[in-house]
Structures are given as structure tokens and as C-alpha cells.
């Protein structure tokens with residue numbers, strides 16, 4: 048018997064579903080016991096030459112079998128419901144913990160690991176929650192009752208069965224540590240394979256140009272071999288547990304049978320008692336056999352538990368589920384009333400800002416002070432690695448300053464104050480319309496006039512109108528069916544539609560020809576009349592007309608805004 052505390056706590060968050068599933072399982076077990084009693088009765092009736100009792104016992108056996116069929120179906124459905132609710136809670140929590148800005152700067156985080164944990168890892172908990180936990184409850188509810196009944200019939204048989212059950216439950220715990228270690232190895236191998244595979248698929252074009260596709264195949268094959276070996280090691284330990292349980296069950300049943308024979312030989316009671324001892328001692332082990340079966344079926348899935356704990360899938364405390372889980376906002380974005388409209392913020396002030404990445408020797412930004420105002424464009428330029436994107440991440444709240452602060456009209460900046468167009472904008476699988484509306488969660492979807500106005504400003508409207516289904520044209524994953532320039536302008540339209548008081552644009556013209564670049568910069572100047580716009584740019588021609596051009600040099604500002 049293995050207790051996985053995290054999963055017990057999760058199941059206990061649904062007490063009604065757990066009690067319903069366990070209660071039904073106990074009823075199913077009761078039908079087995081009743082059937083054993085009916086069989087003992089029918090056999091003793093045959094022995095005593097009582098045909099009417101034989102017929103009554105047979106009718107009872109058929110009735111019990113039918114009742115068990117119905118109960119088993121209802122129980123299976125209740126168990127599936129319990130497992131499903133726990134998995135849903137785990138997945139919701141894991142996604143909330145995963146979708147946080149801090150993850151962007153977590154150098155250990157790999158998307159493939161997260162995908163494996165959220166998918167197979169969480170699904171792997173199902174057998175333990177829906178079957179193993181109710182089966183443990185069944186062992187503790189049913190076995191003592193049967194053992195007590197046996198002890199009344201034959202103390203020796205009761206003792207043998209009790210000893211067999213204790214050995215079956217406690218025996219496997221002897222190598223619990225080894226099982227945990229091998230389980231961890233297995234899950235790590237599984238995550239490594241998933242992460243490498245995902246990375247290879249994403250980087251296929253690069254791998255091809257480097258001529259490294261065969262090498263990648265070899266590396267993935269080695270990962271796959273490591274996983275196979277880890278799986279076999281895990282299955283071997285799990286089989287050893289099954290062997291101990293089988294031994295305990297067989298030994299217990301045989302010992303009880305010997306006790307029953309002794310009972311018969313000593314002429315200590317009627318034949319029905321001997322039959323009952325034989326049949327009940329076998330039934331007493333049924334919950335233990337169920338336990339072993341469910342453990343074996345679900346053990347591989349349990350290897351994901353440490354990985355799930357790492358990504359924050361388990362609740363910190365106990366307490367009934369439903370107390371706020373559904374509909375909770377994403378971490379890092381506390382719900383609050385709608386932010387100000389674009390016209391409401393006057394200035395973004397950065398004061399004495401200092402920041403260094405954890406573990407890095409030197410700071411990236413040193414004592415930075417600047418003010419960006421609504422009304423005119425603020426441009427930031429500087430060498431590669433000077434800290435421009437880091438400054439944006441600090442304004443966005445993805446990073447926390449070590450020193451100094453950033454304020455919008457004298458108050459802290461909130462996540463929904465800032466829209467951003469990054470150097471490599473990301474589009475999602477869905478229609479053009481879905482992508483444009485993505486920045487307004489909860490708000491009414493923008494109408495076609497709004498979409499058209501934003502797209503015209505971003506210089507992409509004509510191209511969208513030429514697409515086969517206009518705004519309803521499907522964009523493929525990561526926007527791969529659009530050009531780099533189209534992606535950039537679509538992202539700009541999306542940011543304009545968000546109508547946030549601060550707009551950050553990182554190299555908005557890097558993928559555009561000169562004419563398009565000039566159009567986009569014109570748009571940004573226009574937008575800057577009623578918004579605070581800060582643009583990172585290396586192209587000198589985009590800097591003309593900017594009211595403030597700030598140059599970052601190794602984290603120091605060369606010229607501050609007035």
C-alpha cells in the first residue's frame with residue numbers, strides 16, 4: 048500500500064465525490080460477500096438434499112450478480128467523475144502557475160517539460176485517484192469485518208487471513224524509496240525526450256540548414272532508449288510489489304483452507320461453516336487484489352508527481368475545492384476595475400532604476416532616470432546588449448527592479464496599463480480577428496470598424512482585405528502563413544486596439560521595407576499624441592521626429608529626457 052500524500056489531499060478536496068465512489072465500491076464488495084454466503088448456502092443445501100433451498104439460493108445468486116452489474120457501472124462512473132475533477136483542478140492550477148511572466152526569465156523552464164506534465168503527467172494521476180484511493184478505503188472498511196466474521200467461525204482461519212492481508216499491505220513498503228527514485232528517473236527521461244522533440248520540431252529549419260537533422264534523430268533516439276530503460280526499471284520494481292502481494296494472498300488463502308479442513312476434520316460445525324470459511328477467506332483478499340491491480344495500472348503515471356509539484360499543480364493547503372478555484376485570474380494579473388483609457392495617463396517616470404539578472408556578475412541597468420510623456424514619441428537606441436529589452440520587461444512587470452521604481456502618473460504601473468509590440472511578435476492559431484481581439488479579454492469584441500481603423504493605422508488593412516476571408520482568414524500556429532512584416536504590423540494593430548495608456552514598441556520596422564517603415568513610424572507619431580509611446584530602434588531614419596532620443600550604453604543612459 049502506497050500513500051501519495053499530494054493526491055490524497057487533492058481527492059479530499061472533493062469529499063462528496065470521494066465518499067460516493069468509496070461507498071459504491073463498498074456496496075459492490077458487499078455483493079461479493081453476499082454471493083459467497085449464497086453459494087455456501089446452496090452447497091450445503093445440496094449436501095442436505097434440500098432442492099427448494101438450492102433453487103432459492105440460485106435465484107439469490109443471479110439477483111446479486113445483476114445488482115453487482117448495475118452497481119459496478121454506477122461506481123465506475125462515480126470514480127471517473129472523481130478522477131476527472133481532480134485532474135481538472137490540477138490542470139487549472141498548473142496552468143495558472145505556468146502562465147506567469149517570471150517564466151520568461153526562468154532559465155530552467157522548458158516548454159516540452161511543461162507540456163508533458165500538463166498532459167500525460169496529470170492524466171497519469173487518474174488511476175491512483177479514481178481507483179486506488181477508493182480501493183484503500185475499501186480495504187480498511189471491508190477487510191476487518193470479514194476477518195472478524197472468519198475469526199468467529201474459525202479463529203485460526205481469521206488469524207491466517209489477517210496475517211496475509213498485513214503482509215500484502217506492508218510488504219511492498221520495504222522498497223518504497225527505490226520505487227520513488229526509479230520513478231523520478233523515469234519522469235525525468237520522459238520530460239527530456241518531450242522537451243528535445245518539441246525543440247527539434249520548432250527548430251527544424253535551423254537544423255536543416257545546419258545539416259544536423261540526422262544528428263538530432265540520433266540524439267532523440269538515445270533519449271528514447273534512456274526512457275525505455277527507465278520504464279523497464281520502474282516496471283520491474285512494480286512487478287516485485289505485485290509478486291509480494293500475490294504471495295501474501297495465496298499463502299493466506301491456502302492457510303485459511305487448511306484451517307477450514309481442520310475445522311471440518313474436528314467436526315466442529317455444520318458443512319455450511321466450512322464452505323463459508325473457504326469462500327470468505329478468498330473474498331477477504333479481494334480488496335487487496337484490487338489494490339495491487341490498480342497500483343500496477345497507475346504506477347507509471349505516479350512518476351510524474353515530483354514534476355507536477357515542481358510546476359505548482361498541487362494546492363498549498365487543504366480545504367474543500369470550489370473555494371475560488373474556478374474563474375480565478377492568472378497569477379500576476381490581479382483582477383481590478385478596467386484601467387484608464389489611453390488619454391488618462393500623462394507621463395511614465397523611471398527613477399534611479401537598477402537591475403541585474405539573478406546570478407549575473409554585473410548589473411544590466413544602472414541608476415536609470417527618464418520620463419516619457421504623452422504627446423510625442425520617445426525613442427531609445429543603443430548597442431546590442433545595452434539593456435533596452437530589459438528596460439521594457441521591467442516596465443511590463445516581467446522583471447522586478449532591484450533599485451528605483453517606475454510610475455505612471457505617480458502610481459505603480461499595472462499589467463493592463465501597457466501594450467507591447469515585441470521584436471518577434473507572436474501570433475496564435477486562430478483567425479486574424481481572434482488575434483486582433485486577444486488583447487481585450489472580457490471586453491466586447493471589437494467591431495469591424497474598430498478592426499479596420501487599427502489595421503489601417505498599422506498599414507496592414509489592404510493586405511487583410513486581399514486575404515481569402517478577410518478578418519476571418521485563419522492564421523497558422525505562430526503566424527507562419529504570414530510574412531515577418533505582416534506579423535509585425537498585425538501585432539501593432541493588436542496593440543493599438545488594446546487602447547492602453549502606454550505603448551512599447553521594440554524595433555517595429557525591422558522586418559519592413561523603407562516605405563512601409565516610414566508609414567509605421569508615422570503611425571507611431573500619430574498614436575503618441577494621445578498615448579505614451581516608447582520605441583526601441585536601431586534605424587536612424589526612424590528616429591527623426593522623435594521628441595526625445597535616449598541612448599543606452601551598457602545600462603547607462605547617455606541623455607535623459609528633460
Ligand SMILES: Nc1ncnc2c1ncn2[C@@H]1O[C@H](COP(=O)(O)OP(=O)(O)OP(=O)(O)O)[C@@H](O)[C@H]1O
Nearest residue numbers: 152404407411429430431432433434435436437438
Ligand atoms: N534572462 C537573462 N539572464 C541573464 N542575462 C540576460 C538575460 N536576458 C538578457 N540578459 C543579458 O542582459 C543584457 C541586456 O540584454 P537586453 O536583451 O536587455 O539587451 P538589448 O539592448 O535589448 O539588446 P538587443 O538590441 O540585442 O535586443 C545582455 O548582456 C544579455 O546577455
